[in-house]
Structure formats: structure tokens, C-alpha cells
Amino acid sequence: MAKGVEWALHTLLNLDMIGGGPAGSAQLAAAHDLSASYLNKQLQQLTRAGLLSSVPGPRGGFRLAKPLEDITLLDVVEAIEGTARAFNCTEIRSCGRIGALSPPPTGTCAVNAAMRRAEQAWHQALAAQTLAEIRAELVSIPQTRHVVRSAFD
Amino acid sequence: MAKGVEWALHTLLNLDMIGGGPAGSAQLAAAHDLSASYLNKQLQQLTRAGLLSSVPGPRGGFRLAKPLEDITLLDVVEAIEGTARAFNCTEIRSCGRIGALSPPPTGTCAVNAAMRRAEQAWHQALAAQTLAEIRAELVSIPQTRHVVRSAFD
Numbered sequence: 001m002a003k004g005v006e007w008a009l010h011t012l013l014n015l016d017m018i019g020g021g022p023a024g025s026a027q028l029a030a031a032h033d034l035s036a037s038y039l040n041k042q043l044q045q046l047t048r049a050g051l052l053s054s055v056p057g058p059r060g061g062f063r064l065a066k067p068l069e070d071i072t073l074l075d076v077v078e079a080i081e082g083t084a085r086a087f088n089c090t091e092i093r094s095c096g097r098i099g100a101l102s103p104p105p106t107g108t109c110a111v112n113a114a115m116r117r118a119e120q121a122w123h124q125a126l127a128a129q130t131l132a133e134i135r136a137e138l139v140s141i142p143q144t145r146h147v148v149r150s151a152f153d
Numbered sequence: 154m155a156k157g158v159e160w161a162l163h164t165l166l167n168l169d170m171i172g173g174g175p176a177g178s179a180q181l182a183a184a185h186d187l188s189a190s191y192l193n194k195q196l197q198q199l200t201r202a203g204l205l206s207s208v209p210g211p212r213g214g215f216r217l218a219k220p221l222e223d224i225t226l227l228d229v230v231e232a233i234e235g236t237a238r239a240f241n242c243t244e245i246r247s248c249g250r251i252g253a254l255s256p257p258p259t260g261t262c263a264v265n266a267a268m269r270r271a272e273q274a275w276h277q278a279l280a281a282q283t284l285a286e287i288r289a290e291l292v293s294i295p296q297t298r299h300v301v302r303s304a305f306d
Binding site for chain 1: 154156158159160162163166167182183184185186187226239240241242243245246248249250251252253254255256263264266267268270271272273274275277278279282286287290291296300301303304305
């Protein structure tokens with residue numbers, strides 16, 4: 001998983017702490033000393049996924065497009081990483097000597113189905129956690145909101 | 154996830170179908186028209202992980218080191234992919250303007266903890282499925298064992 005997922009999650013949480021934005025990519029990057037040009041790619045991906053909206057103009061930037069209650073970990077992972085599966089079945093059951101001797105396969109390969117079941121458990125666990133729940137953990141540390149707001153002043 | 158996981162899973166199942174082995178890497182590769190040199194790397198990794206044993210000599214090769222009942226999907230994924238987590242926390246909470254203004258962090262970052270919970274669900278689902286269960290699905294298709302044995306004759 002690319003580091004962009006970590007950057008995107010913290011950036012969405014920071015935007016919420018400062019009231020939703022807008023904030024520019026340079027300012028969002030400086031909050032954690034990130035590469036502004038690389039972060040900007042993630043900000044564009046989050047915008048395309050409908051998690052951020054882009055505000056034009058000199059005081060513009062990116063703002064949250066929805067409340068953190070409506071953003072799950074899966075939303076962020078899929079916005080940054082895409083929806084391709086981690087396990088990619090290439091149907092080797094139909095190749096080589098075994099493939100030549102086998103009847104035409106019907107249905108999903110049992111190996112693929114088992115790997116898919118496990119990956120679905122991962123996705124369900126990502127979809128079951130919202131960024132609002134992570135925010136609740138973060139703000140249980142005193143001064144968290146104040147620190148983030150000061151960093152954006 | 155590298156295609157080596159798919160190759161390794163099918164190869165372990167094929168070895169079981171032919172009675173456990175030994176079979177050479179060229180023969181195991183020909184079963185699905187795979188690259189023998191690349192498959193050989195996976196066979197070495199499976200051996201290091203204790204899932205295969207290496208049998209020396211002209212009639213040697215690789216054989217199953219344990220029954221499929223004792224091999225989970227997680228065993229195979231970790232043998233091939235290693236045990237590094239998919240989400241890699243780089244502690245950006247301690248970097249940049251926010252890091253400079255924050256008290257020294259204690260405990261796991263809430264973002265990391267949430268991503269780790271989801272990944273644990275994935276690993277648990279991988280660990281809950283044995284290759285014996287996949288074999289049971291495969292042999293429900295008529296002739297499966299016969300086809301695999303013929304391919305190794």
C-alpha cells in the first residue's frame with residue numbers, strides 16, 4: 001500500500017480539525033513536512049472520489065466534501081489505491097499440462113474464491129471504520145485540535 | 154500481491170493430488186505453463202517456511218512437508234510475501250508543523266491502529282482457511298485428481 005494512504009488519512013483529519021478547509025496543498029503538506037507535489041496527487045484523487053472539493057481562487061484550496069462520519073477507511077484506500085484486488089487470479093488452472101487435460105472450467109477457481117473471501121473480510125473491516133471514529137481517538141489526547149489549528153495559522 | 158502466491162497455492166494443491174511428491178520444479182512449472190526459474194524461487198520460499206521439503210538426488214525435488222489440513226492461506230501468503238504489513242505507518246504525526254507543536258506522542262497513532270485492525274481481519278480470514286478446504290472444493294469437480302496425476306505422468 002502506497003504511503004499516500006497514510007498521507008490522505010491524516011490530511012482529511014487535519015482538514016476536519018480546522019473546520020473543513022479550504023486549505024492549499026502547500027499548507028496541508030507543511031503540516032507533516034510532506035512533499036507538496038506528491039500530496040497534491042492524493043488531493044486530486046480524493047477530489048475525484050468525492051471526499052474533497054476543490055475551491056478555486058487565491059484563498060482557495062481543498063475542503064472536505066462530506067463529514068467524517070460519512071468517510072470510511074475503505075473510501076480513502078480505494079480513492080488512493082483504486083479498486084483492484086490484492087490477489088489477482090490469472091486463471092493458471094487453464095494453462096499448461098493440467099489446463100490441456102481439464103474440461104473447460106466453470107465457475108470461479110476455488111483458490112481465487114478463497115483468497116477473495118479473505119480480502120472481503122479486510123474490505124468489510126475497512127468499511128466498518130469511519131474517520132469520525134479515528135477523530136474521536138485523536139481528540140482524546142489533550143490539545144490535539146488546538147495544535148492542528150495552530151499549525152495552520 | 155505477487156503472482157507467486159497464486160502459483161504457490163496451485164503448486165501445493167497439485168503436490169497433494171499426486172500424493173505429496175517429490176516433483177521437480179520443471180515438472181511443477183509445466184503443470185500450469187509457468188516460468189520454472191521464477192517458480193523455483195517460490196519453492197525455495199515455501200521450503201524455508203517449512204511447507205515443503207527438498208529431496209536431493211536425480212529423482213528428488215520438492216515434497217509437501219505437512220498435510221494440507223495444517224497449511225493455511227496465511228502460511229502461504231507470508232511464505233511468499235513476507236510478514237510486512239500492507240499499511241506502513243511512517244509516523245508523520247511527529248513531522249512538520251503539527252509534529253513541532255505536539256507533545257511527544259505516546260502509544261500507537263490512531264490512524265495506524267485503525268488500519269491495523271482492518272488488516273488483522275484480513276489475516277484472520279486467511280488463517281481461518283486451510284488448503285484442505287480448497288482441495289475439497291476442487292475435488293468436487295469430477296476427474297480433478299485424475300487430471301492432475303495424468304499431467305505429472
